[in-house]
Amino acid sequence: MAAQTTPAREAKTRSKARLEPPAPYRVLMHNDDYTSMEFVVEILQSLFHKQRSEADQIMLNIHYQGMATCGVYPFEIAETKVAQVHSSARAEGFPLRCTLDET
Numbered sequence: 001m002a003a004q005t006t007p008a009r010e011a012k013t014r015s016k017a018r019l020e021p022p023a024p025y026r027v028l029m030h031n032d033d034y035t036s037m038e039f040v041v042e043i044l045q046s047l048f049h050k051q052r053s054e055a056d057q058i059m060l061n062i063h064y065q066g067m068a069t070c071g072v073y074p075f076e077i078a079e080t081k082v083a084q085v086h087s088s089a090r091a092e093g094f095p096l097r098c099t100l101d102e103t
Contacts, residue, residue: 025078025100027070029085031062035094043096044070047084072103 027048029040037059044055048070061068073081078100089096 022074024072024103025075026072026103027078027081027085028067028099028101029058029062029070030067030097030099031065032095032097035089035096037063039089039092039094040096043085043088047081047088070098075100 029043040059040062041052041055044050044058045052048055050058050070058068058070071081072078082098082100085096085098089098
């Protein structure tokens, strides 16, 4: 005999279902020949809340390696950070490029 599905049993089954955490995305900042190092450090401090020493290290990684991770966030937050970087850079006349990548 098959078990009957009752509203109470159905609710219990649904409550046991786990939601998957959102996939993390890396926010990557790319090197270019025009954006000043000082501006990159400012962005890292203001938008990514990095301490000065960490911002300097990330900026140097961007400069010497071509790109570096600025932070890891859920998709919507990562997307917003990329848009904020682009908006701030364009307002200052810099072509700074920032992308996101699923980890």
